[in-house]
Amino acid sequence: MESLTKALRWRQSSLKPIQITNRSSIANHDATDEEQRPLSPAARLFHQPNFNIYIIAIIGFKNPINPRVAYEKLPQSLLKHPRFSSLQVVDDKNGGIMEWVPTTVNLNNHIIIPNIPQTLDSHDKFLEDYVYNLSKTSIDSSKPMWDLHLLNLKTLDAEAVGIFRIHHSLGDGTSLMSFLLACTRQIDNPDLVPTIPKKKDSNLGWFSSLRSGHEGPWWKRCFMAVCMVFWLVWNTLVDVGYIVATGLFLKDTETPMKAPAGVELNPKKIVYRTVSLDDMKLIKNAMNTTINDVAMGVTQAGLSQYLNRRYGEGKNSKGATEKKNNLPKKKIQLRSMLVVNVRPSSGIQELADMMEKNSEAKWGNWFGYVIFPFTIGIRDNPLDYVREAKATIDRKRHSLEALVSFSITAIVVKLFGIKALNTITRTTFFHSILIFSNLVGPQEEIEFYGHDMEFIAPTSYGHPHGMMINFQSYVNKKTIVLSVDENTIPDPQKLLDDIEASLKLIKEAVYSKGLVEEGISKATFT
Structure with missing residues (x-):
């Protein structure tokens, strides 16, 4: 891997955005309103030296990649969006504010086709090392901050792999998933863009009973409305106070999973595992929960098993461990920063539809975060992990914590500046253990100009945690992605084993408890 390491530039400790005094020196064509806007507070935050975060999406394909297609088709899709054809520059004449400035994109600077040795002991290990070395590097800010790596490398899961990397200032996971949907087509219906399940729940979904006509006299409905508003306000105040306390002094327990200070500058080892989404749907329907509840419960169980083994290392026998x-x-x-989309109306599907029609869409970083406490312990009944996760999530749904945390960023920047926001955000994040995200993907198999996709595995690096866990659905699959500091989590494959085994145990418990009949048709669980 020496040639690979030399081919990748070591990651810089900070990004130095281009400074300009004459906008015409960068581009000589008209800019849209979107391109003329300054960067949002969240986008500026991701340019801070110790909060310099990149998103990586590993995409497996069912057939070898034809690089010529990328050169021919990206100008018709990706480059149509102004953020992928604009620089992020500092305008000295405007108080040093960073702005989007359009430029001409040379795809040779963005499409990377590495040389792959003819003889490899393991193709999957080569891919893992390649992504690991990629996490040591940054993208030169003198060009739009994205690149695409095309590897005709056959792994256990795919015939070829594409690695799409963007700087987080360009957008969040919802933006990227919507853009993927807008740029791809269904394999069975090439004229149609992919679809995703409609989101049924929202933070205010519990008001639906009032809107649909709650039974009872008017005074009872008014009383219920007052109670709901009271609990919404109370829960929000408690949760926001919890965020403030976390930023000031409230730290997670020192465990083998707690990363040291400065972990954001370390490269990340990225591994993934694909499990059955049908199994998660079976659990969801049997326990009357959501897929997100199941994902959190399975993760809670997996983390408990992993920590139990780490604490048992060095004891007398394997059984004791x-x-x-x-x-x-x-x-x-042990708490997680749970990433939540706070766009007021548009979900991923609506955002993708608007982008397909070249309509205005809320692109960018529109997310807040919720502090989610994982209950760590060894349970006699595996279903308790899901029940505990559901109870916590139901409580969080009755709060505006995510929306308030999103709004705080703009307020802090306006009052105290971007450096203050960086200090507050980094400290708050560092006092927790991990970041968690569960993103819904296409329901149909999709293709990008003749390249059929096998799986999608998104994650990030540069965050001040020792671990990030992403769940990503695609058709009937759920891919679990870990991005970890190898000094903190030296055996991420074992953690994936624990999470996968926990899913199996919970599924078996669903059958053994009689919540669903053995052999029932999977088609029932949609």
């Missing part, structure tokens, strides 16, 4: 409860007697506080 894997089967006995080795967790400390005191309660373990």
